[in-house]
Amino acid sequence: xxxxxxxxxxxxxxxxxxxxxxxxxxxxxxxxxxxxxxxxxxxxxxxxxxxxxxxxxxxxxxxxxxxxxxxxxxxxxxxxxxxxxxxxxxxxxxxxxxxxxxxxxxxxxxxxxxxxxxxxxxxxxxxxxxxxxxxxxxxxxxxxxxxxxxxxxxxxxxxxxxxxxxxxxxxxxxxxxxxxxxxxxxxxxxxxxxxxxxxxxxxxxxxxxxxxxxxxxxxxxxxxxxxxxxxxxxxxxxxxxxxxxxxxxxxxxxxxxx
Amino acid sequence: xxxxxxxxxxxxxxxxxxxxxxxxxxxxxxxxxxxxxxxxxxxxxxxxxxxxxxxxxxxxxxxxxxxxxxxxxxxxxxxxxxxxxxxxxxxxxxxxxxxxxxxxxxxxxxxxxxxxxxxxxxxxxxxxxxxxxxxxxxxxxxxxxxxxxxxxxxxxxxxxxxxxxxxxxxxxxxxxxxxxxxxxxxxxxxxxxxxxxxxxxxxxxxxxxxxxxxxxxxxxxxxxxxxxxxxxxxxxxxxxxxxxxxxxxxxxxxxxxxxxxxxxxxxxxxxxxxxxxxxxxxxxxxxxxxxxxxxxxxxxxxxxxxxxxxxxxx
Numbered sequence: 001x002x003x004x005x006x007x008x009x010x011x012x013x014x015x016x017x018x019x020x021x022x023x024x025x026x027x028x029x030x031x032x033x034x035x036x037x038x039x040x041x042x043x044x045x046x047x048x049x050x051x052x053x054x055x056x057x058x059x060x061x062x063x064x065x066x067x068x069x070x071x072x073x074x075x076x077x078x079x080x081x082x083x084x085x086x087x088x089x090x091x092x093x094x095x096x097x098x099x100x101x102x103x104x105x106x107x108x109x110x111x112x113x114x115x116x117x118x119x120x121x122x123x124x125x126x127x128x129x130x131x132x133x134x135x136x137x138x139x140x141x142x143x144x145x146x147x148x149x150x151x152x153x154x155x156x157x158x159x160x161x162x163x164x165x166x167x168x169x170x171x172x173x174x175x176x177x178x179x180x181x182x183x184x185x186x187x188x189x190x191x192x193x194x195x196x197x198x199x200x201x202x203x204x205x206x207x208x209x210x211x212x213x214x215x216x217x218x219x220x221x222x223x224x225x226x227x228x229x230x231x232x233x234x235x236x237x238x239x240x241x242x243x244x245x246x247x248x249x250x251x252x253x254x255x256x257x258x
Numbered sequence: 259x260x261x262x263x264x265x266x267x268x269x270x271x272x273x274x275x276x277x278x279x280x281x282x283x284x285x286x287x288x289x290x291x292x293x294x295x296x297x298x299x300x301x302x303x304x305x306x307x308x309x310x311x312x313x314x315x316x317x318x319x320x321x322x323x324x325x326x327x328x329x330x331x332x333x334x335x336x337x338x339x340x341x342x343x344x345x346x347x348x349x350x351x352x353x354x355x356x357x358x359x360x361x362x363x364x365x366x367x368x369x370x371x372x373x374x375x376x377x378x379x380x381x382x383x384x385x386x387x388x389x390x391x392x393x394x395x396x397x398x399x400x401x402x403x404x405x406x407x408x409x410x411x412x413x414x415x416x417x418x419x420x421x422x423x424x425x426x427x428x429x430x431x432x433x434x435x436x437x438x439x440x441x442x443x444x445x446x447x448x449x450x451x452x453x454x455x456x457x458x459x460x461x462x463x464x465x466x467x468x469x470x471x472x473x474x475x476x477x478x479x480x481x482x483x484x485x486x487x488x489x490x491x492x493x494x495x496x497x498x499x500x501x502x503x504x505x506x507x508x509x510x511x512x513x514x515x516x517x518x519x520x521x522x523x524x525x526x527x528x529x530x531x532x533x534x535x536x537x538x539x540x541x542x543x544x545x546x547x548x549x550x551x552x553x554x555x556x557x558x559x560x561x562x563x564x565x566x567x568x569x570x571x572x
Contacts, residue, residue, distance in 0.1 A: 051458065053458070072462075073457050073458060074457050074458075074460050074461055074462050074463075077458065077459065077460030078460050082458075082459075082460075083458060085455070085458070089452060089454065089455045089458070090451075090452065090455065091447070091448050091451035091452050091455065091456075092451055092452070093447070093450070093451050094444070094447055094448070094451055098444060098447075101441075101444060102444060102445070102448045102456065102459055103459045103460070105441040105444065105445075106445075106459060106460050106461060107460075110441045111441055111442065111445050111461065111466075112441075112442055113440055113441045113442055114436070114437050114440050114442045114443075115436055115437075115440055116440060116441075117436065117439040117440060118439060118440060118441050118443070118444055119439065121441070124441075160455075160459065163459075164459055164460055
């Protein structure tokens with residue numbers, strides 16, 4: 001079976017700094033795949049390379065067997081690779097519903113439509129409200145995104161991504177700064193996603209990772225350490241060394257290495 | 259009374275007032291009202307870019323000028339029929355915007371503002387130099403009175419010209435109002451709020467921004483054509499930096515993003531310049547500065563921000 005997403009020797013070098021160095025792994029269709037690693041491991045950079053926000057300086061990114069390395073970000077989204085952002089990135093002056101509609105109207109092919117008022121597009125509104133409902137913020141649909149709490153913004157962020165009808169959903173630390181209850185709700189939302197959506201998530205909350213993921217990839221200092229089942233990864237000596245930082249103090253001082 | 263009903267009632271009252279205006283005020287005042295409408299249309303164009311799409315511009319005077327000269331040329335050598343001039347002016351301004359827009363689209367924010375400023379200045383200088391087309395700094399005179407529809411008499415009374423301009427203004431205003439409320443309008447607001455995110459939602463954002471730029475150019479062009487019909491004279495001064503700056507000022511006074519606010523802002527600018535400025539010869543620019551400072555200080559969201567308790571996105 002063709003992998004939903006495959007990275008072949010992908011690199012991103014910023015001059016002498018190798019943020020991502022020769023990373024290869026593949027994500028099976030329908031899997032819940034987590035990428036973990038200490039601070040500065042290159043997780044966010046890797047995401048940017050997969051989503052197309054950055055172009056890899058080396059290697060190949062394949063989406064369902066198709067080479068998308070040179071494809072622009074918005075074209076990749078149209079091919080089903082949709083990302084969320086580590087720091088909520090929303091349309092703050094637009095309402096929550098409008099945030100979701102921004103994506104829903106493009107999927108529906110209506111984003112160039114210049115005449116019929118958006119208000120009258122019942123179909124789009126139903127899709128939008130349904131997504132907000134699933135994300136648990138339906139009651140906030142009329143509030144500008146700028147008024148939402150941090151947790152609600154994280155939920156809206158996921159709803160916007162889902163409105164793009166992703167085939168591969170990239171979640172960049174979706175639970176960052178969420179309360180325990182909000183995290184639980186998010187976990188449920190991810191579990192409820194149809195199996196034809198492949199999920200790749202970067203997350204610091206390891207409880208959530210081991211709860212959701214069927215496969216885990218560990219990055220360390222820009223390099224691929226291991227990929228395996230949660231049980232294998234937890235037992236791996238290499239991973240423990242990377243996290244506990246034997247002989248390498250950079251992980252104890254987050255930021256100094258990133 | 260709900261907010262929507264109240265808006266409709268106020269809208270209807272304003273419309274009735276605009277229609278009754280020629281019976282209420284004298285001929286000089288009515289020609290000022292005509293100029294306010296033309297300037298308000300330019301402000302609607304600036305607002306579409308600056309308030310809705312988030313691209314602050316000082317270049318709309320260029321497309322206003324292209325529209326004004328196109329209208330003047332069509333009027334003198336092709337047809338005195340107004341709508342023909344308007345369509346020609348809109349097309350010419352759209353082409354001008356489509357040619358110059360891609361340059362400006364390479365930047366955002368202050369850099370975008372500077373590039374549009376350059377576009378406006380180049381257009382201004384070109385209008386003064388291209389004598390065979392524009393009659394240079396002497397100005398383009400001898401524009402015949404406008405014929406509103408084929409078969410009708412040319413409009414010679416200020417009151418009738420006012421109605422012609424009002425009709426065109428209402429059509430354009432309705433068109434832009436629809437556009438802002440459409441899915442395309444939401445896309446433009448998405449560019450203003452967070453262009454990077456919009457790209458991550460799958461939009462080629464520059465294509466949308468450039469389309470907005472061309473539409474705004476067309477609206478400015480229509481305003482230019484109405485200007486040519488109303489004044490029967492066009493000179494490079496009509497498309498100078500001051501025009502662009504005052505249009506941006508009108509939008510800032512009215513409240514970024516609000517169409518009716520921009521129109522009220524335009525009215526305030528023209529009235530301040532024409533009437534109050536008249537008593538203090540030479541100080542009208544100073545007055546506008548004071549007006550601007552007062553508005554920014556007292557009404558940070560502009561005139562349109564006052565009636566709404568809370569900010570509701572248009």
